[in-house]
Amino acid sequence: MPAVRFDGLTKIYGSGDTAVVGIQDAAMSVERGELVAIIGPSGSGKSTLLTTIGLVTEPTAGRIEIDGEAVYDGRWVGPDRKLIRRRKIGFIFQHHNLIPFLTVAENVQVALDINGVRGRAAAARIRDLLGYLQIDHRAASYPARISGGERQRVAIARALANDPLLILADEPTASLDTERGKSVMEHLRRLARERGSAVIVVTHDERMIAGFDRVGRVQDGRLLVSPAAAAA
Amino acid sequence: MNLAIRDIRYNLGRFLLTGLGLGLLIAVVMSMAGIYRGLVIEATTIFNAAGADLWVVQKDTRGPFAESSRIPEDLYRTLAVIPGVAAAAPVSYQNLQVEHAGRPLRLYVVGHRPGGLGGHGPLASGRPIGQKRYEAVADESAGLLIGESLELGRNRYTVVGLTRQMVSSGGDPALFVSLVDAQELQFKKSNEALRNDRERIEASLRDLTRRAPAVARQVTATVEAITQSTHIANAVLIRLEPGADPRDAAGRIEAWKHHTVLTAAEQEQILTRFVIEKARRQLGLFTAILLVISTVIVALIIYTLTIDKIREIATLKLIGAPGLVVVKLIMQQSLALGAIAFAVGGLLIHSLYDRFPRRVVLLPADHLALLAIVAGICVLASLLGIRRALAVDPIQALGG
Numbered sequence: 001m002p003a004v005r006f007d008g009l010t011k012i013y014g015s016g017d018t019a020v021v022g023i024q025d026a027a028m029s030v031e032r033g034e035l036v037a038i039i040g041p042s043g044s045g046k047s048t049l050l051t052t053i054g055l056v057t058e059p060t061a062g063r064i065e066i067d068g069e070a071v072y073d074g075r076w077v078g079p080d081r082k083l084i085r086r087r088k089i090g091f092i093f094q095h096h097n098l099i100p101f102l103t104v105a106e107n108v109q110v111a112l113d114i115n116g117v118r119g120r121a122a123a124a125r126i127r128d129l130l131g132y133l134q135i136d137h138r139a140a141s142y143p144a145r146i147s148g149g150e151r152q153r154v155a156i157a158r159a160l161a162n163d164p165l166l167i168l169a170d171e172p173t174a175s176l177d178t179e180r181g182k183s184v185m186e187h188l189r190r191l192a193r194e195r196g197s198a199v200i201v202v203t204h205d206e207r208m209i210a211g212f213d214r215v216g217r218v219q220d221g222r223l224l225v226s227p228a229a230a231a232a
Numbered sequence: 233m234n235l236a237i238r239d240i241r242y243n244l245g246r247f248l249l250t251g252l253g254l255g256l257l258i259a260v261v262m263s264m265a266g267i268y269r270g271l272v273i274e275a276t277t278i279f280n281a282a283g284a285d286l287w288v289v290q291k292d293t294r295g296p297f298a299e300s301s302r303i304p305e306d307l308y309r310t311l312a313v314i315p316g317v318a319a320a321a322p323v324s325y326q327n328l329q330v331e332h333a334g335r336p337l338r339l340y341v342v343g344h345r346p347g348g349l350g351g352h353g354p355l356a357s358g359r360p361i362g363q364k365r366y367e368a369v370a371d372e373s374a375g376l377l378i379g380e381s382l383e384l385g386r387n388r389y390t391v392v393g394l395t396r397q398m399v400s401s402g403g404d405p406a407l408f409v410s411l412v413d414a415q416e417l418q419f420k421k422s423n424e425a426l427r428n429d430r431e432r433i434e435a436s437l438r439d440l441t442r443r444a445p446a447v448a449r450q451v452t453a454t455v456e457a458i459t460q461s462t463h464i465a466n467a468v469l470i471r472l473e474p475g476a477d478p479r480d481a482a483g484r485i486e487a488w489k490h491h492t493v494l495t496a497a498e499q500e501q502i503l504t505r506f507v508i509e510k511a512r513r514q515l516g517l518f519t520a521i522l523l524v525i526s527t528v529i530v531a532l533i534i535y536t537l538t539i540d541k542i543r544e545i546a547t548l549k550l551i552g553a554p555g556l557v558v559v560k561l562i563m564q565q566s567l568a569l570g571a572i573a574f575a576v577g578g579l580l581i582h583s584l585y586d587r588f589p590r591r592v593v594l595l596p597a598d599h600l601a602l603l604a605i606v607a608g609i610c611v612l613a614s615l616l617g618i619r620r621a622l623a624v625d626p627i628q629a630l631g632g
Binding site for chain 2: 050056057082083085086089090111114
């Protein structure tokens, strides 16, 4: 069963003469453990695709299934979208979006707390994730006191907190230098392989997609999917 | 996980400074409540110390505090024999401003029969008035010392005792003297006025002097005695026997139709509701305005703090945080700000209240009521920020 599948996915902003096509008739199925890159020039619609799959932006038409369950079929259907986002989707942002007044450990804890995981179970999960991403020595530090690469690893740890089925990363390397960017991509590859999450990464930097299973290229709102080797 | 506390911990300096600023405002609100309480207590200290059950005053007046009242001093003798009356004593009250030690000194002179009703109650130091003339008991707030001499009218008085917090409704320190001294201060005319009176009387009786000089001399003497008499009081205080009905005794006195009788409760109501009514309303209105200002300030602060956290709020919403998490973050911060401000205000006013020129009475019940109001204000003020936060689109967490 694919982690996420969408078909005929269309998002049009506005209407009439002022209508702007965000994405049009996009279709794709991403399996667990699969690593997919969405690339395209600025304004091509890749972020719209990401937010639509992430159940943040309401599509205009099409169908989305998460973990085999329809969430959108011409309209929102199925369980609460917040609940799905909380339990099945992990987000990684361009600027890490860590909460500045929470320590590294607390930034991971907040995602667990929202999902009702507290106490010893939460503490063990935080230790596990920070160790996995090699930032356990920064657990008590505030985001302002750690490096950009470390911040992005904390953001990955937060995205992984609830063991999500699907991870959506929006330009996760955009604010990092090449070396740190590669390191973050390596972490994403590892977690797809080792943790079995489906990972969709939106990026404009084609140098970063080495090792991805498939690449989706967005051009004027249309998505063309091909194996990574073909894209390269 | 309490996000509000963690935000406060991280931005502690900023929060404390904001709380300090708001605390100053809360301190003013607390002082207003304290001044109001002080006003009520000050207005009734002399009344309470008088220990009277009934106040007999000039007919159709609400004297002696709310308006002028003059009654014959010797009325007390008649009143003392009415059934149910245990004691009756004449008293006089008068505002006075004198020069003392090179500075103006305002005093509220209370004339009473030492040991009788209308006195000062327990002393803070010194002794009560021990002789019929020229001794005084002053309130500490007058700044007089025991043994100090004070010139009032034509005579000098020696301070023999000091009271504590015994002031008039206007906040002037009380000065207790014997009734005779007080009557002289209030009613005795100057020599010039006496000469003028005498000439006026003689001019009025000129015809009678021509026709019957002996009668005219007698009439002149009688009229002079009446016009120069200082045997006047502002009220006669009555203490009833245990079990006596105040309304019944008041009814007997009023039946003569020459005087008005006020019960202690009525007199207290006049003092607290009418004499200080405008000051009370002024303080109330000022306090209400300050509370409105506090609400607006808290709302602006919380709104600004919310705007500063828009990206974090959007992130929380994007990762699936329920609206309640965001509502709690903002409301708890608002309440914490209120708590800091309340603590700062409390500390400030408790360390400064005795430096106010007039009495400031801080009651735990008032503080509790204000705490509840501050909490209400904080909840109300946070609504603007909450509204803004709930309107944040999670998509704002994405992008640069």
